[in-house]
Amino acid sequence: MRVPMSCMRVPTSCMPVLTHLQAAVEEVLPALQQDGVRVFYLSAASPTPGVEALGPSMEEASDEPLPARHRADITPNSKAIYIFTSGTTGLPKAAVITEKKLMMVANMGRLCGLRASDVLYTALPLYHSAALLVGLGGCLEVGATCVLRAKFSASHFWDDCRRYNVTVIQYVGELMRYICNTPERPGERDHSVRMAIGNGMRAEVWRKFLQRFGPVTIREFYGATEGNAGFINYTGKIGAVGRANAFLKKFSAFELIRYNVERDEPVRNEQGFCIPVRRGEAGLLVIKITKKTPFHGYAGDPEKTKRKILRNVLEKGDAFFNSGDLLVMDHENFLYFQDRVGDTFRWKGENVATTEVEDMLAPVSFIQEINVYGVSVPGCEGRCGMAAVCLRAGMSFQGESFYAQAKESLPSYAVPLFVRIQEALEITGTFKQRKSNLIKEGFDPNVIKEPLFFLDETKKTYVPLSPAVYADILEMKLKL
Known part of the structure; x- marks a missing residue:
């Protein structure tokens, strides 16, 4: 994947100083310098002593390929870059990406059907493998055009696609759900997008996306940044990876x-x-x-x-x-x-897959987002289900509707016993939901100031979880 410098050059006048990152850079700069790490701004000038501006050097660089001696010792197994995992199940780890793996992952776009004439749109962060290797790397591999958006916006998504004549979009599952949750507008199928490449899209969102926005070819894949293999769904089978x-x-x-x-x-x-x-x-x-x-x-x-x-x-x-x-x-x-193995929990002798429960409860009309996890209850084996819910604008939690959907679509052991209402759900940089903090906080109304609800089988609804009810649960006066 050799790219001429002229294809990568950004005019110095178009390089803004990244002031929103300046404080973060300056905070760790002494430690980096002590370790011999050089830091650059992608800008025409540097506001920080000890940090170089890369712009002038890029302007002066030759268009000719680098001399062979500069890559004489590079082999397929040489380390190319480090990419930190997203940290959904713990702290992020720096995965080693070799030259060979970089090339293989960049070739995924071609395998999915990406062509030189395509314009690919991604709003995912370039510090993760999806956007950097599959998106940008895939475009460099086949010679396609890549449109980068600094921050994802569901409301501007289709306007961007029309503005830049986008033919291929890159996604993670949550982004597609955000797009499907936007209010319907006339002319939603008026776009040139022919294909979507990504991972983590739920079957229900998949169906809704196609129904709303037209016959876009979906190329769902499975893989991990540090993984040694993966899968691509070439057939369009909804839900399959x-x-x-x-x-x-x-x-x-x-x-x-x-x-x-x-x-x-x-x-x-x-x-x-x-x-x-x-x-x-x-x-x-x-x-x-x-x-x-x-x-x-x-x-x-x-x-x-x-x-x-x-x-x-x-x-x-x-x-x-x-x-x-x-x-x-x-x-x-x-x-x-x-x-994920860390997300699946066991309750009443059965394994509960959190994503399956989320899929079944997401259709409830007042739910914008939902994150299901298991919490420990004193005196009970395993963990019981709890759902953190973000409500749609202007709507309130309706215990009866939530109860009815849960009972109708889930086995009894998978029905969440607790519900927590949040203004926004915590996510990673690649829009994956975090569960670890929610699991630690449990269901204590004396600690959690957000609204909490408890499954009341006698009333067939979810009722507010008061400190008194919480105490009864701890003392095992309430049977779960």
Whole structure:
């Protein structure tokens, strides 16, 4: 993926000083300088002593390719960049991206059908792999045009697409849901978007998007920044992240294995090997580590890398990358994302997949966003369900409607016992919902100042959770 400097040059006059990041840079600058790290502003001038302005150097740079000696020691396995994981299940980790992996991920756009004549639009942050490697990298790979938006705006999304003649959009699931939640307007199908490339779109949002905005080809994929393989749904099967076949299994041997949610570990048989799941059963996705599908791990802490490797999975001496994700394969070999292992919880002897519960409850009319998780209750095994809900503008929480939807669409063990109303849900930089802080805060009305509700089976609704009811739960006077 060699790109002439002339194609990447930004006129110095168009380079604003990033003043909104200046304070953050200056705060850590002494530590960076102590470690020998050079810092640059992508601007014509620098307001910070010790930080260089990159603009003048870019203007002076030659259009000719770099001399071969500058890349003489570069191999496919050389480290190209570090990309921090989004941190949905803990602190972000710096994943090692090699030159070969950078090229392979950048080629995903071509595999999905991205062409040189396309204009791709992304509002995702460039510090993550989706926008940097799949979006921008994909455009550089095929010679397409990339439109970058600094901050996503659902209300301006289609106006931007029309303004820049966008033909391909990049998404994560939450962005598509935001777009579908915007008020309907005339001429919503008046656009030139032919394809959407992304991951994490729920089946209901997928259907709604196509119904509202026209027959856009959806290329849903599955992958992790540090992962050693992934899937692409070429068929348009709604909800699927890909489809297994003999070629895929030969290139990247993967397996779905049984996982004990309570013990947070794979289930092993008498011989000590992992047990593959049956069709239709959720299992932990593991991908064999080979020369073709290597796992390069994380920078700085070997222990973090070791924890992502499962050994002796199917036979003695083998090694598999632990994705941390639960997937399901149906009878047609289609693969569906189920949940993160840290998000799935066990209640009344059953595994509860938070994404499934969210999918079933999201259609409630007054819900803008919903985030389901499990909380510990004294005297009870496992964790019971709780839902953090962001309401649509001008609407209020209606306990009867929420109860009716939950009872009609979910098994009894998956129905949330608690509801927390929030003005906004906490998300990562790539719009993934965070659950860890909500789990820690639990359902204590003495601590949480936002409205809390409790499932009242006798009244068939959700009632306000008072300190008195909370005390009864702690003292086990209320049966859950």
